[in-house]
Amino acid sequence: MEKNIRLLQGNEACVEGALAAGMNFFAGYPITPSTEIAELSAQKLPVIGGRFIQMEDEIAGIAATLGGALTGKKAMTATSGPGFSLKQENLGYGYMAEIPCVVVNVQRGGPSTGLPTSPAQGDIMQAKWGTHGDHPVIALYPNSVQEIYEVTVDAFNLAEKYRTPVILLLDEVIAHMREKVDLTPIKDKEIINRKKPNGSKENFLAYENTEDLVPPMADFGSGYKYHVTGLVHDEFGFPSNNSKIADVQIRRLVDKVEKNKDDIVKFEEYKLDDAEVVLIAFGSTSRTAKESVDNLREEGIKAGLFRPITIWPFADKQIKEISEKVNNIVVTEMNLGQYVNEVKRVSSDKCKVDFYGKVDGHLITPTELNEFVKEAVK
Amino acid sequence: MKVSNIVKDNFREDKLPHIWCPGCGHGILMHAIARAISNKGLDRDKVVIVSGIGCSSRAPGYMNFNTLHTTHGRALAFATGIKMSQPDLHVIVITGDGDAAAIGGNHLIHACRRNIDITTIVFNNNIYGMTGGQYSPTTPTNDYGTTAPYGNIDKTFDLCNLAQAAGATYVARSTAYHARIIERYIENGLDNKGFSFIEGISVCPTYYGRKNKKGGAVDMMKGLKENTVDIRIANKKPELAEGKLLIGEFHNSEEEEYTARYDKIIELFEKE
Numbered sequence: 001m002e003k004n005i006r007l008l009q010g011n012e013a014c015v016e017g018a019l020a021a022g023m024n025f026f027a028g029y030p031i032t033p034s035t036e037i038a039e040l041s042a043q044k045l046p047v048i049g050g051r052f053i054q055m056e057d058e059i060a061g062i063a064a065t066l067g068g069a070l071t072g073k074k075a076m077t078a079t080s081g082p083g084f085s086l087k088q089e090n091l092g093y094g095y096m097a098e099i100p101c102v103v104v105n106v107q108r109g110g111p112s113t114g115l116p117t118s119p120a121q122g123d124i125m126q127a128k129w130g131t132h133g134d135h136p137v138i139a140l141y142p143n144s145v146q147e148i149y150e151v152t153v154d155a156f157n158l159a160e161k162y163r164t165p166v167i168l169l170l171d172e173v174i175a176h177m178r179e180k181v182d183l184t185p186i187k188d189k190e191i192i193n194r195k196k197p198n199g200s201k202e203n204f205l206a207y208e209n210t211e212d213l214v215p216p217m218a219d220f221g222s223g224y225k226y227h228v229t230g231l232v233h234d235e236f237g238f239p240s241n242n243s244k245i246a247d248v249q250i251r252r253l254v255d256k257v258e259k260n261k262d263d264i265v266k267f268e269e270y271k272l273d274d275a276e277v278v279l280i281a282f283g284s285t286s287r288t289a290k291e292s293v294d295n296l297r298e299e300g301i302k303a304g305l306f307r308p309i310t311i312w313p314f315a316d317k318q319i320k321e322i323s324e325k326v327n328n329i330v331v332t333e334m335n336l337g338q339y340v341n342e343v344k345r346v347s348s349d350k351c352k353v354d355f356y357g358k359v360d361g362h363l364i365t366p367t368e369l370n371e372f373v374k375e376a377v378k
Numbered sequence: 379m380k381v382s383n384i385v386k387d388n389f390r391e392d393k394l395p396h397i398w399c400p401g402c403g404h405g406i407l408m409h410a411i412a413r414a415i416s417n418k419g420l421d422r423d424k425v426v427i428v429s430g431i432g433c434s435s436r437a438p439g440y441m442n443f444n445t446l447h448t449t450h451g452r453a454l455a456f457a458t459g460i461k462m463s464q465p466d467l468h469v470i471v472i473t474g475d476g477d478a479a480a481i482g483g484n485h486l487i488h489a490c491r492r493n494i495d496i497t498t499i500v501f502n503n504n505i506y507g508m509t510g511g512q513y514s515p516t517t518p519t520n521d522y523g524t525t526a527p528y529g530n531i532d533k534t535f536d537l538c539n540l541a542q543a544a545g546a547t548y549v550a551r552s553t554a555y556h557a558r559i560i561e562r563y564i565e566n567g568l569d570n571k572g573f574s575f576i577e578g579i580s581v582c583p584t585y586y587g588r589k590n591k592k593g594g595a596v597d598m599m600k601g602l603k604e605n606t607v608d609i610r611i612a613n614k615k616p617e618l619a620e621g622k623l624l625i626g627e628f629h630n631s632e633e634e635e636y637t638a639r640y641d642k643i644i645e646l647f648e649k650e
Contacts, residue, residue, distance in 0.1 A: 059455065
């Protein structure tokens with residue numbers, strides 16, 4: 001296949017990835033530093049017969065995205081910190097009603113309006129617990145422009161496969177950085193489309209407790225006249241107060257992600273084989289951490305990097321294994337300690353877990369991380 | 379018992395009876411929507427009914443179409459996504475006074491402004507019924523609610539004026555008493571290629587009626603007849619309209635519909 005090499009910004013690569021995955025509907029609201037995703041979607045979607053709409057607010061942005069997904073479209077919305085907060089209620093609706101879509105959150109400094117043009121990684125826990133109640137979460141976090149292109153395809157595929165909204169986390173640095181990207185077309189077989197019903201249109205079980213935990217989904221307008229609600233519902237989709245139905249339904253929702261971790265959890269390991277201290281980092285911070293690993297090795301410290309690409313569900317198996325093998329783990333994030341608490345939860349008692357974080361709107365540099373790791377391993 | 383074709387064709391009979399209180403006006407409005415759909419002969423597979431949260435918003439669950447019971451206030455935002463992504467669907471929104479005018483007010487004005495082809499019916503019972511009788515944007519000034527124990531100091535929102543000013547191309551108001559008239563208005567809304575706003579005044583004897591000593595359901599239903607006057611009569615004899623609520627068709631204009639405008643953008647690229 002012919003290569004298509006381009007120089008692109010991270011946000012642009014996100015749109016290219018979305019289109020490669022089959023995105024044909026985008027609804028959103030402008031917010032820095034995610035706006036280019038909406039702008040490029042507005043430019044490109046009508047060209048392929050898709051549709052773009054700029055809604056009146058962030059809440060409407062995700063609501064319209066979910067509406068588009070219900071008619072069978074591959075739909076996406078994009079936002080940043082304050083907008084991600086506003087979207088949480090309808091994100092929960094998407095989990096509950098099992099509506100596949102992709103929600104991009106280009107993280108910026110918070111809380112509140114915070115630092116709109118500076119990078120941060122303060123939404124790691126919000127991505128997991130931002131909406132109320134127990135729910136499944138898939139959140140992915142690439143660390144380069146090339147990987148944004150590829151992981152955006154993964155985000156759509158996982159949304160379709162598991163019939164759920166998928167969060168794509170970026171940060172201001174990787175979203176606005178320009179790098180070389182290979183946009184070689186994604187092969188058809190690598191694109192996943194939601195499972196559709198083929199049985200009777202009467203008595204369709206829109207929320208059937210299927211063995212694979214993911215019921216087939218019918219498009220609105222296709223003749224399966226079913227009911228969708230955010231209330232606890234039975235297998236037909238109708239509201240229920242039955243405690244057994246509630247228990248079965250909510251457990252299935254969570255299990256469809258938790259029991260498929262082996263399929264969903266992706267990560268990169270760098271120089272882990274003989275590592276005595278392992279750095280854990282994601283997004284733009286992982287680029288710093290990789291540089292640190294090389295620097296530290298030059299100074300005789302056997303360092304390695306574990307980089308989760310899937311932030312949620314948590315890579316507990318992999319991180320537990322690492323903690324059983326090494327003396328030190330250093331987690332570094334552009335926040336005051338979020339992912340690190342999950343690392344501590346699964347780590348062996350014998351392994352020391354340290355944290356280096358920053359919230360001043362600047363990237364963590366290799367120099368400061370090198371110094372921190374050297375102190376930590378002393 | 380013989381079940382009418384209107385019920386057989388449009389309702390999920392196994393989901394009835396509905397949850398509304400005895401004497402509530404919502405069932406009359408819901409049935410009027412069903413009759414309008416039958417009268418228009420819409421393809422039922424292509425009809426989507428969207429609602430928000432509240433008493434009114436339970437209606438779609440009883441209706442045998444593609445039905446979507448969304449989050450509080452957001453019905454129009456979901457409906458906009460549905461209509462925009464698949465313009466051949468007939469999209470109907472059922473919402474309430476709190477749902478449409480308080481928490482969902484922003485979505486309402488923008489759906490009007492876009493003139494997107496959605497027919498919206500507001501079941502206005504002047505109160506938050508499902509949460510137990512709090513005052514809403516359409517509770518009359520000085521009336522009582524559980525959160526207005528000393529009288530409501532808010533000014534009442536005229537939703538038809540709002541919809542018309544915001545750009546809706548069909549705007550009408552009637553009541554649960556005037557069941558045949560509101561049925562016709564809903565049909566006119568379905569005919570209109572653009573945003574149609576139909577306010578259906580309902581009655582809530584359980585909360586609004588009790589709090590404000592409006593009598594029972596029958597008294598309140600009679601009140602809908604006695605306290606309203608058609609705009610055509612009001613225009614001729616303004617003295618008859620004094621202190622009464624105007625009903626009727628307030629606005630009907632032809633303007634290009636939103637998804638049709640977007641189709642033209644798509645067509646630009648099809649020609650190449």
